[in-house]
Structures are given as structure tokens and as C-alpha cells.
Amino acid sequence: MNRFKIGLVALVATLLSGCGAGQVSQMAVQEPAVNGNRVNLNNVALRDIRMQVVQTDDFVQPGTNVDLIAVAVNQSPDTPDRLVGITSDIGPVTISGDSRLPAAGTLFIGAPQGQDVPPGPIGSNNAVRATVNLTKPISNGLAYNFTFTFEKAGQATVAVPISAGLAQSQQS
Numbered sequence: 001m002n003r004f005k006i007g008l009v010a011l012v013a014t015l016l017s018g019c020g021a022g023q024v025s026q027m028a029v030q031e032p033a034v035n036g037n038r039v040n041l042n043n044v045a046l047r048d049i050r051m052q053v054v055q056t057d058d059f060v061q062p063g064t065n066v067d068l069i070a071v072a073v074n075q076s077p078d079t080p081d082r083l084v085g086i087t088s089d090i091g092p093v094t095i096s097g098d099s100r101l102p103a104a105g106t107l108f109i110g111a112p113q114g115q116d117v118p119p120g121p122i123g124s125n126n127a128v129r130a131t132v133n134l135t136k137p138i139s140n141g142l143a144y145n146f147t148f149t150f151e152k153a154g155q156a157t158v159a160v161p162i163s164a165g166l167a168q169s170q171q172s
Helices: 002-019
Strands: 037-041 044-052 065-074 081-088 093-097 106-109 125-133 143-150 154-163
Touching (some): 037 143, 065 081, 065 143, 081 093
Parallel strands (some): 044 154
Antiparallel strands (some): 065 106, 093 125
């Protein structure tokens, strides 16, 4: 009888300790700690998609030029792609620079404040500037639809938030 109780206690302890692990690991569902949104289009992964502007009033007014920031990563080891265009319902987007996305390379869209040179190995990266000329007012806390079109990967629409950029240094 004593042997039966010890076996039962060992079985219950094993079952209870296994329940704490769960079916989905905690790391599998964590979101990245970046300001922007993300989307995948076939072999192209767009990350940290956001507009960079300092809002000093209730809204950023129409006629203002706003920088669009994103990183496009080509996950194909042998097929290059190209950013054909970006559209939005808040204003036309102008792209300037080399919009080719090398195979297994990176395309930096815009330059985040405080970053002079895009990271990564030279030769497998390109950089473009994307500027939105606002036709509608925008405000922090809201997200606005942008459609990214790539030559081979196709297109995807994603809700893009506003990032306030770097804070001004405060004098004490």
C-alpha cells in the first residue's frame, strides 16, 4: 500500500509540473519591440513600417511632407525583387533612389532619425527615400493604410502608425 501511494504521488507531481509548460511557448507569440507594423509578401518581409513626424498640434496638416520608414528583407536566396510603388489614402508617396531589393538582401526605406548609415553588409543593401505629401490631416494614435507593391512578390496593404521620432533634449 505504501508503494502505491508513493507511485501515485510521483505520477501526480509529474502531471502537474508538465502543465506549467503549456502547448504554446511564450516566445512563439511575442511581438517585436519596434514602433512600426509588419507584413509578409511571399519572399519579402516588411518590418518596422511607420511614418516619422513630430506632431506639434492636434493634427499634422495637409501639405506637410512626412517620411515613411520601413525595412524590406528579401528572404529568397536567388531571386531579386524591386519596389515598384507605394500608395496611400492620405496622400501621394514619392520614392527616390535605387529601389532594387537584392536576393537575400535588404532595402531600407527612409532613414530613421539618429541613424546616418544603414546597417548591414555593403553590397547586399539598397536605400530609398519615401515621402508622403499629406492630402488629409493625420494624428498620433491612429494608423493609416499603405499599399506596398513589389515587382515579383506582389502587393500588400498594411496599417501604418506614426512614430514621433527622437525627443528633443530637455534642459534642467
